[in-house]
Amino acid sequence: MSNKAVKQRLKERLVLDGAMGTELEKLNVKTNDALWSANALIDNPEAIYQVHADYFKAGADIAITDTYQANVDAFAKVGIDHEQAIALIKSGVKIAKQARDDFDPDGLVAGCIGPYGAYLANGAEYTGDYDLTFTEYQNFHQEKIEALIAAGADLLSVDTIPNFAEVKALVKIIDSLPDAIPYWISLSVKDPETLSDGTPLTEVVSWLAKQPKIAGIGINCTKIENITPIVKLIHGITDLPIIVYPNPGDIYDPKTKTWTTVPHLDTFNREVPVWLTAGANIIGGCCRTTPVDIEQISKIIKK
Template identity: 80%
Template sequence: MTKEAVKQRLKQRLVLDGAMGTELEKLGVKTNDELWSANALIDNPEAIYQVHASYFKAGADIAITDTYQANVAAFAKNGIKHDEAIELIKSGVKIAKQARDDYDSNGLIAGCIGPYGAYLANGAEYTGNYELSFHDYQNFHQEKIKALIDAGSDLLSIDTIPNFQEVKALVKIINDLPNKLPYWISLSVKDVTKLGDGTDLKVVIKWLSQQDNIDGIGVNCTKIENITPIVNLIRDISNLPIVVYPNPGDIYHPKTKTWTTVPHVDTFQQEVPNWLSQGANIIGGCCRTTPEDIAQIAKILKN
């Protein structure tokens, strides 16, 4: 599919997939360390394929690759050399593409780039509590972005970004590439008015709306009840496609890399019609969501 065709599809109603780590845990993959779901790239690629396949069968139009936590620096800390790390990142795209080819020839593959905070593995992807220079962000992100493009991603999903300076750096890194792909930026928020690092969401969204070549603004890995006010905020400022993929509201513990289940106030069945009516058009789930949740979303979007 051409880049322009992908850009046009991102303006339509599309079903995004759900949690990768949650489903890998069910298949026996170790996820409670610094590599999290990226462990499966090393020793259980078949499990990744099974997860992607389950989401395509549930009705997903877009698969996000299992590369959120996969980066050269994280792999290096685990004794994996540079070239092997790049190949592992590329393999995340190849596995997703195989599942797409087997179950939904029209599906899109979104190469996933997580924040620097995820590499820190201390919960900083929710707080944005770090400061790097543009050069440092470039050193951290650029090779991975190039690897995801070279492996054949249809677009890039910039996930869970909690730090405004990192948002700016990522936009520049991608826009400076000679062979850039369509992409969205999905934010990690402190609440319905602030980015994870405390920056006013209005400021972030307005800045993103003024940049060239961005194909969507989103929010992910926040509880379901936060989505409607954030969608309203984005739509008040921007005409770009809106991407939302919340978690159900469970509590994450950064030290143990585990979750505590809490009673869920809202459900996808209740809220997806509201998000659609307010202007969101790409909807899926983040941590702790399942293929059953995605099937529920698909039923609403496609009917």
């Protein structure tokens, strides 16, 4: 599919998939270390395929690759050399594409790029508490982005970005590539008005809305209750596609790399129609969501 066709599809109402890591845990993949779900790229690609397949069967139109935590530096820490690391990143796209081809030939595969904070594996993707130069961000992100594009991703899903300087760096990196593909930037927030690093969300969204090549703005891995005011904020600034994929509101412990279930005050069944009315058009789930959740979202969007 051409870049133009992908950007046009992103303006439609589409269903995004759900959590990867917590679904892999159900398939006995180890996720409580610095590599998190990327462990499965090394020794259990069949489990990744199964998760993608389950989401496509549940009605997802877009699969996000299992590469959020996959990067050259992280793999190096466990003894994986540069060439093999790039191959593993590319394999995340190939697995998702195979599931797409088997269950929904019209589906899209989004190559996932996580923040530098995820590599730190200390919860910094929820605080934005790091300060890198543009060159440092480029050295960390660009090679992975190029690998995802080379492997044939239809678009890039830039997830859980908590730091405004990193937002700007990622946009500059992607926009400068001669073979760049459509992408969205999805933000990690402190609250409905503030990026995780403390920057006012209106400032971030206003800046993103002026970038000529961006294909959408998202919000992910925040509790369901935060979504409606953020969608209204984004929609009040730009007509770009709005992508939302919250978690159910459970609590993550970055030290143990585990989640604690808390009572869920809200549901997808109740809120998805509200989000659609507010201006969101691509909806899925993040950590702790399941194929059952995606099936519920699909029934609402596609009814």
